[in-house]
Amino acid sequence: MTRLAKQVCEACRADAPQVSVADQSELLAELPDWKVVHQDGIPQLLRVYPFRNFVQGQAFTNQVAELAEAEGHHPAILLEYGRVTVRWWTHKIGGLHRNDFIMAARTDALYEG
Numbered sequence: 001m002t003r004l005a006k007q008v009c010e011a012c013r014a015d016a017p018q019v020s021v022a023d024q025s026e027l028l029a030e031l032p033d034w035k036v037v038h039q040d041g042i043p044q045l046l047r048v049y050p051f052r053n054f055v056q057g058q059a060f061t062n063q064v065a066e067l068a069e070a071e072g073h074h075p076a077i078l079l080e081y082g083r084v085t086v087r088w089w090t091h092k093i094g095g096l097h098r099n100d101f102i103m104a105a106r107t108d109a110l111y112e113g
Contacts, residue, residue: 004030005105009071018095027101034104043096044089045104049111050082057084063110073103
């Protein structure tokens with residue numbers, strides 16, 4: 001588990017600052033398989049996880065959903081045959097917060113686990 005995955009998410013308020021572009025680069029260095037994408041003008045973290053079949057992807061999707069519910073921080077998850085796409089961003093601030101990077105690292109830990 002990475003250093004980032006061990007960090008604690010903080011409660012996020014609507015006036016919380018977004019992660020700066022410089023900080024995004026630093027944090028992404030710890031998440032080499034993730035990238036920042038913009039959907040509807042909102043920056044989000046995205047990663048596609050490969051699986052051999054639908055059932056394995058479904059099991060992973062359920063693990064991510066349980067992690068999200070435990071933290072009260074919910075991603076977009078797309079389950080397809082052979083892959084699961086996960087996008088993290090903070091809805092309250094319409095962009096990326098440090099919590100999103102922590103949750104991305106924890107998602108990787110689930111996949112590797």
